[in-house]
Amino acid sequence: xxxxxxxxxGASCQHCVKTIHKALEPLNGVSAVNVDLQxxxxxxxxxxxxxxxxxxxVEAGYAADEDDDPGPAAPADDDPARYTTATGDAxxxxxxxxxxxxxxxxxxxxxxxxxxxRTIESALEGVPGVDTASMNLANHTARxxxxxxxxxxxRAVQNAGYDATPVRDPARxxxxxxxxxxxxxxxxVRQTSVALAVxxxxxxxxxxxxxxxxxxxxxSQWGWGAVSVITFLILALPGxxxxxxxxxAFRHHNANMDTLIAVGTGAAWGYxxxxxxxxxxxxxxxxxxxxxxxPMIIGLVNLGLALELRARGKTGAAVKRLLNLGAKTARxxxxxxxxxxxxEDIRVDDRLRVxxxxxxxxxxxxxxxxxxxxxxxxxxxxxxxxxxxxxxVAAGTLNGSGTLVYRATRVGTDTALARIIDLVKKAQGAxxxxxxxxxxxxxxxxxxxxxxxxxxxxxxxxxxxxxVAAYMVVASVTVLIIACPCALxxxxxxSVMVAVGKAAESGILIRQDAALQTAAELDTVVLDKTGTITxxxxxxxxVIAAPDQDEETVLRLAASLEAGSEHxxxxxxxDAAEERGxxxxxxxxxxxxxxxxxxxxxxxxLLRLGNRRWLEQEGIRLGLEDEAxxxxxxxxxxxxxxxxxxxxxxxxxxxxxxxxAAEAIARLRDRDVRVVxxxxxxxxTADAIAKQAGVDEVLAEVLPEDKAREVEKLQKEGRKxxxxxxxxxxxxxxxxxxxxxxxxxxxxxxxxxxxITLMSGSLHGVADAMAISRATLRNIKQNLFGAFVYNSLGVxxxxxxxxxxxxxxxxxxxxxxxxxxxxxxxxxxxxxxxxFKPRGHHGPRAKTGDRx
Amino acid sequence: MSVLINVAGLALMALIVWWFWLSSKGRxxxxxxxxxxIDIVVDDGVYxxxxxxxxxxxxxxxxxxxxxxxxxxxxxxxxxxxxxxxLPVGEKTTVTLTPETPGTYRFTCQMQMxxxxxxxx
Numbered sequence: 001x002x003x004x005x006x007x008x009x010g011a012s013c014q015h016c017v018k019t020i021h022k023a024l025e026p027l028n029g030v031s032a033v034n035v036d037l038q039x040x041x042x043x044x045x046x047x048x049x050x051x052x053x054x055x056x057x058v059e060a061g062y063a064a065d066e067d068d069d070p071g072p073a074a075p076a077d078d079d080p081a082r083y084t085t086a087t088g089d090a091x092x093x094x095x096x097x098x099x100x101x102x103x104x105x106x107x108x109x110x111x112x113x114x115x116x117x118r119t120i121e122s123a124l125e126g127v128p129g130v131d132t133a134s135m136n137l138a139n140h141t142a143r144x145x146x147x148x149x150x151x152x153x154x155r156a157v158q159n160a161g162y163d164a165t166p167v168r169d170p171a172r173x174x175x176x177x178x179x180x181x182x183x184x185x186x187x188x189v190r191q192t193s194v195a196l197a198v199x200x201x202x203x204x205x206x207x208x209x210x211x212x213x214x215x216x217x218x219x220s221q222w223g224w225g226a227v228s229v230i231t232f233l234i235l236a237l238p239g240x241x242x243x244x245x246x247x248x249a250f251r252h253h254n255a256n257m258d259t260l261i262a263v264g265t266g267a268a269w270g271y272x273x274x275x276x277x278x279x280x281x282x283x284x285x286x287x288x289x290x291x292x293x294x295p296m297i298i299g300l301v302n303l304g305l306a307l308e309l310r311a312r313g314k315t316g317a318a319v320k321r322l323l324n325l326g327a328k329t330a331r332x333x334x335x336x337x338x339x340x341x342x343x344e345d346i347r348v349d350d351r352l353r354v355x356x357x358x359x360x361x362x363x364x365x366x367x368x369x370x371x372x373x374x375x376x377x378x379x380x381x382x383x384x385x386x387x388x389x390x391x392x393v394a395a396g397t398l399n400g401s402g403t404l405v406y407r408a409t410r411v412g413t414d415t416a417l418a419r420i421i422d423l424v425k426k427a428q429g430a431x432x433x434x435x436x437x438x439x440x441x442x443x444x445x446x447x448x449x450x451x452x453x454x455x456x457x458x459x460x461x462x463x464x465x466x467x468v469a470a471y472m473v474v475a476s477v478t479v480l481i482i483a484c485p486c487a488l489x490x491x492x493x494x495s496v497m498v499a500v501g502k503a504a505e506s507g508i509l510i511r512q513d514a515a516l517q518t519a520a521e522l523d524t525v526v527l528d529k530t531g532t533i534t535x536x537x538x539x540x541x542x543v544i545a546a547p548d549q550d551e552e553t554v555l556r557l558a559a560s561l562e563a564g565s566e567h568x569x570x571x572x573x574x575d576a577a578e579e580r581g582x583x584x585x586x587x588x589x590x591x592x593x594x595x596x597x598x599x600x601x602x603x604x605x606l607l608r609l610g611n612r613r614w615l616e617q618e619g620i621r622l623g624l625e626d627e628a629x630x631x632x633x634x635x636x637x638x639x640x641x642x643x644x645x646x647x648x649x650x651x652x653x654x655x656x657x658x659x660x661a662a663e664a665i666a667r668l669r670d671r672d673v674r675v676v677x678x679x680x681x682x683x684x685t686a687d688a689i690a691k692q693a694g695v696d697e698v699l700a701e702v703l704p705e706d707k708a709r710e711v712e713k714l715q716k717e718g719r720k721x722x723x724x725x726x727x728x729x730x731x732x733x734x735x736x737x738x739x740x741x742x743x744x745x746x747x748x749x750x751x752x753x754x755x756i757t758l759m760s761g762s763l764h765g766v767a768d769a770m771a772i773s774r775a776t777l778r779n780i781k782q783n784l785f786g787a788f789v790y791n792s793l794g795v796x797x798x799x800x801x802x803x804x805x806x807x808x809x810x811x812x813x814x815x816x817x818x819x820x821x822x823x824x825x826x827x828x829x830x831x832x833x834x835x836f837k838p839r840g841h842h843g844p845r846a847k848t849g850d851r852x
Numbered sequence: 853m854s855v856l857i858n859v860a861g862l863a864l865m866a867l868i869v870w871w872f873w874l875s876s877k878g879r880x881x882x883x884x885x886x887x888x889x890i891d892i893v894v895d896d897g898v899y900x901x902x903x904x905x906x907x908x909x910x911x912x913x914x915x916x917x918x919x920x921x922x923x924x925x926x927x928x929x930x931x932x933x934x935x936x937x938x939l940p941v942g943e944k945t946t947v948t949l950t951p952e953t954p955g956t957y958r959f960t961c962q963m964q965m966x967x968x969x970x971x972x973x
Contacts, residue, residue: 151944166943173940180941184921245897255872256897256965305922312923425938439931442964447872451865458861461854489963493927 005043006053007128008035008062009149023056024048040128040152104150105167105344106142108135108157116162123160127152141167141344167344174316174323181309188306191238192299198234199295202227203813206292214287216279224276224289231269231291239265239298255446257485261301263450264480265294268812271473286467290474290812297481297816304820308486311827314834315494318501319428322421325377325396330354330361333405350408354399363410363417366391371402378417379744380507381760420759423511424504428497432517434777435492438784442489449483449795456799464800471800474809478798482815486823487790491783494830499776502833508769512755518739519756519773521720525668525766526711526733528725529679529686532743532763533665533693534655536726538568540576541636542652544627552582554649558641560584561600561609565592569639572653597639608642609651615640623647635688655689662694664763669694671767674719678702678710678733707733724758724766741766768838775836783826790822881905881971884912889946892968894928894939895919899959899968908972911950918943925966930959933970 008020017035020042024033029048036043044053057063111120117135120142124133129148136142142164144153150166157164206212214220235243242265245258272289279287329340333351343361346352351367354360360373372384375397384400387393393406396417412418453476460471496516503510510516527533543551559577562570563584577584587600587607597610608615615622620642622628628638628650636652668675678699679686686700699710707723711733714721723730723737726744734740734754742754743761758765798815802808881903882890893900894916906912918925918939929936930949939945951957957970 177940180921181923241896248896248898248900250871252898252900252902253872253875254898254902254967256967258897258965309923426936439964443958443960443967444873447868450868450872454861454865454868458858461857461861485965486963489965493962 002047003043003045004048004050004053005041006050006057008040008042008057009128009152020057020062023062024053027052027056104144104148104153106144106150106153106157106164107167108140108142108162108164110162111135111140119160120157120162123156124153127156136345143344174320178313181313185306185309188302188309192303192306195234195238195295195299195302198230199292199299199813202231203292203296212288212290214275214279214289221276221279224272224291227289227291228269228273228276231294232273234295234298235265235269238302239294242298242301255450257446259446260449260480260483260485261297263453264477264812265297267473267480268293268297268477271469282469283467286469288467288470290477293477293812293816296813300813300816300820304824307820307824308827311824311831312494314831315497315501315827316428317834318498318504319421319424322377322396322417322424322504325359325417327359327361327395344412346408346411348408348411352406352408354393354404354406356399356401356403358399360393360395360397360399360404360406362395362408362412363415364393364406364408366393366404366406369402369404371404372400373404374398374400378420378507379760380505380765381762420504420509423509424500427500427510427516432492432496432777432780433514434517434780434784435496438488438491438787441788442485445483445485445488449480449485452483452795452799453477453479460800471809474812475798475800477812478810478815479795481812482794482798482810482819483791484787484794484819484822487783487787487826490823490826490830491787492780494827495776495779495783495833498830498833499772499779502836503769503772506765506768506772506838507759508765508772509757509759510755510769511757515739515755516773516776518720519722519770520777522673522722522739522770524674524676524714524719524721526676526678526714526721526723526737527665527695527763528707528723528730528733529677529681529689530655531726532724533661533677533689533695534657535761536655538572538637538653538655540572540651541634541654541656542631543576544624544631544650544652546624546646546648549648551649552580554641554651555580556582556584557602557607557643558609558639558649558651560587560602561590561598561607561641563587564590564600565598567592569653570598573651605643609639612638612640615642620645620647624650632684633688635685635692657689657692658761658763661763662692664767665694667764667767668770671770673770676714678707680704704730705732708736711736722766724763725754741769764839771838772836775833775838779830779833783829786829787822787826790818794818794822884910889913889915891915891917891944893917893919894925894966897965899966902968903971904968905971905973906951908952908954909950911948912970914947914949915944916947918945924961924963927962928959928966929962930957930970932957 020035021033024030024042024044027048029046030044030053031046032044034043042057054063108120111117120135121133124130124142124144127148129146130144130153131146133142133144142157154164154166211220214224242258242261245256246262249256249259268290272291275282275287275289327343330343330346331338331353332341332346333353338353346362352361352364356371366387366389368389370386370388373387373393374384375394376382377396377398378394387404392409393404394417395415410416413422456479457472457476460475461468464471499516500510530536543555545551545554555573555577558573559582562573564587585602587602590598590600592598593610593614596614597608599606599608601607608618608620612622612628622640624640624647628640631638631650631652634652634654636654639651639653640647641649641651665675674697675695676697676699677686677690677693677695680702681700683698683700686698690696690698702710707730711721711723715738721737722739722741723733724741724743725734726742734742739756740754742757743763743765744757744759756769758769794815797808798810800809882901882905884890884904884906890901890904890913892914897920904912904914916928916937916939918941921941925939927936927938928947933949933951935947935949937945937947951970951972954972957972959968959970960966
């Protein structure tokens with residue numbers, strides 16, 4: 001008598017233990033089997049052949065790779081080393097792994113020293129199925145290749161005294177999900193064909209005049225007996241999942257769709273079988289069998305599930321598209337040259353090169369180079385953005401024809417792309433309030449249908465014609481089968497899922513459950529001025545020279561003065577000079593006076609550039625007053641340039657309105673939305689901007705903290721108010737509004753700050769979001785209406801409501817088909833939203849939808 | 853005979869009402885203790901365990917292991933708590949939440965076929 005220990009894998013439950021027992025116990029020479037789930041080993045007493053034991057484990061699906069020699073590297077104190085201490089002359093034959101080899105990453109915590117690395121690597125390598133394991137202390141990540149289960153790896157690391165969690169590559173997770181759904185789909189199709197192959201001939205037999213009744217003692221009793229057995233197999237095999245689900249739910253005091261199908265098909269089969277076994281119990285008229293019903297229903301419902309799965313696959317397309325944007329590798333500039341490395345290995349502050357046409361791998365800041373970057377996949381903005389030193393770039397965006405070197409600033413799950421994906425996935429599970437009624441109904445739906453089915457049977461029993469027994473069964477089975485809780489449960493979430501993805505494609509991120517619904521009901525939009533209607537940064541609108549000067553000199557001098565300044569106004573002036581190809585000249589004694597202006601000396605002359613009040617304080621007699629006033633009327637701030645004590649020019653600096661702001665506002669007004677501009681600026685400036693933007697209602701000179709109060713005032717008038725702001729300064733007003741839109745420029749936005757975030761700076765996003773929201777709400781209403789009408793018409797008709805008037809009674813098979821169709825219809829209708837275009841056909845943004 | 857059938861039918865209806873709505877005591881509840889995680893298996897249309905108890909203000913860690921590949925099980929949604937999570941098949945997904953207000957919260961799949969109850973004391 002000897003004892004041997006074999007490694008196993010994938011055994012996680014008592015069911016597995018039973019399976020392993022069953023697999024090993026019948027073998028020759030096995031006297032006892034002991035499965036250790038904790039350590040994933042099985043101990044076998046007796047003198048069984050090790051090869052045979054392994055073969056049996058492979059057969060059962062729990063075999064683990066067995067290393068011949070654990071090697072001296074395995075530390076003695078590591079539990080996982082036990083996996084490999086199996087002795088004996090086991091053949092080195094590899095068991096078929098449960099899954100194909102793959103790469104897994106683990107985030108490991110608690111490892112601080114170089115020696116930990118070796119311990120963790122050994123622990124991981126000791127896990128059955130692991131080919132290689134390498135631990136990177138710098139980023140606390142262990143990479144493991146092989147077929148091992150993540151759970152086993154985590155346990156091995158924990159046993160070694162550290163902690164670990166599996167890191168999933170979302171793109172691969174999505175592929176896994178698709179593969180699993182595809183497998184399920186094939187299984188359902190297989191089950192459908194088997195069930196229909198049995199059900200159809202029986203049904204056709206009845207249709208074409210075959211006798212469906214049973215005579216006691218006759219040949220028909222034997223024939224139908226055989227059919228009873230065959231249909232039972234259909235219930236037990238392709239229909240098994242309904243019964244298992246129903247039973248499990250029942251034990252939990254729950255009832256679900258499985259309950260309805262299981263009870264319905266079970267009742268039809270049970271009654272028919274009773275007729276076959278004991279026809280004498282029933283009056284002659286009632287000796288009718290309904291064996292076609294169970295296989296047909298099981299076939300049709302499985303078919304419906306398969307079709308639904310297909311249709312559902314498409315609802316996640318938007319997330320998949322985002323996931324596929326991520327680059328797999330990046331070119332890192334190391335001390336010893338350039339290397340292509342997996343994107344997971346990139347750390348913050350790594351220097352990376354992106355070549356023409358490549359995808360930017362992580363978020364970063366450009367160090368050198370110039371290029372145009374296509375950010376449409378994130379912002380929905382079709383125009384490429386010029387990037388040069390100091391600009392930020394985002395993961396997933398596409399580099400144009402230049403080469404950029406950039407420094408990684410955010411990697412992994414911190415990138416804007418990763419956060420967007422996360423947000424979209426979360427929002428897709430959101431529940432707008434309109435779905436609440438359906439939720440309430442769904443939670444009591446199935447038990448209610450069970451009650452209706454019993455009541456139906458009783459009504460037919462008491463008031464129905466002969467043969468009552470047959471009518472009771474047909475009517476109540478039909479009620480059970482036709483009722484479709486799926487359509488009701490699916491109506492809202494399917495539409496939301498498609499809509500949120502659709503919005504993300506247009507650069508609109510919907511974060512809050514209710515926002516999707518409320519956005520459709522908005523009638524007032526409050527727009528912050530700075531950064532929302534306008535670019536949010538000043539630029540030089542006009543340069544006016546004194547009669548004896550020319551514009552270029554004025555601009556060049558102004559730029560020379562500001563060359564050393566960090567102020568946004570300085571940036572505007574320098575940009576303007578650069579645009580005209582003007583070179584600055586050096587100055588001395590530069591002084592910046594906060595809120596007043598700057599001064600410096602050049603060629604012994606004192607230059608000043610500043611606002612009216614400061615220069616007046618300095619005792620300078622101003623000129624060019626009319627021109628300055630004109631600039632003010634255009635909402636620009638006049639800056640006076642003086643040499644010594646003479647004004648030589650005036651520059652108009654203004655925050656220009658965005659190029660498409662007026663068009664977007666017009667779109668809102670076309671929809672009868674009241675548009676209000678809110679700003680801290682003085683009335684005159686505000687009016688000037690409002691005129692250019694096409695807004696006729698202006699709230700000027702509003703302190704930042706009072707913006708929320710203004711929004712509240714509008715709400716008290718009974719308006720549904722949207723506030724559009726930059727998400728940082730306007731946070732209280734965004735929170736106060738019914739829907740807060742945070743408007744961002746590029747990808748660098750605080751996406752957590754509002755219920756809806758517009759990734760591109762364009763105001764079209766507001767109208768787009770409202771359009772998508774309206775379309776979604778309409779879609780949900782259609783779905784809910786369909787589901788409610790279907791159920792509230794279908795159930796009474798199935799119960800036989802029309803029978804007293806017209807003699808109509810539905811067949812359970814028809815009920816099965818109707819039920820399958822109803823949920824497929826809901827999913828398909830939700831999918832229609834994918835083709836919705838928020839801006840009709842003329843929007844330039846339509847093109848981004850084609851990208852795959 | 854006919855009285856008997858009617859009585860049996862009505863009794864069956866009463867039984868349905870009692871079993872699915874009134875007798876929730878029978879459901880095995882799992883209480884969260886001292887920050888430990890609770891494992892919930894998602895399979896065959898049922899969360900197991902399906903009744904979770906915790907105290908208001910405590911951080912609750914639930915690990916959902918989805919075994920059912922049917923898409924219905926794909927998401928778990930905690931109603932009124934604004935929490936939802938996608939569950940990949942064959943994996944344990946951790947959901948962490950800190951309910952502040954005592955009460956009974958439902959958690960379900962998208963279609964509400966999977967049903968669970970979170971009781972916050």
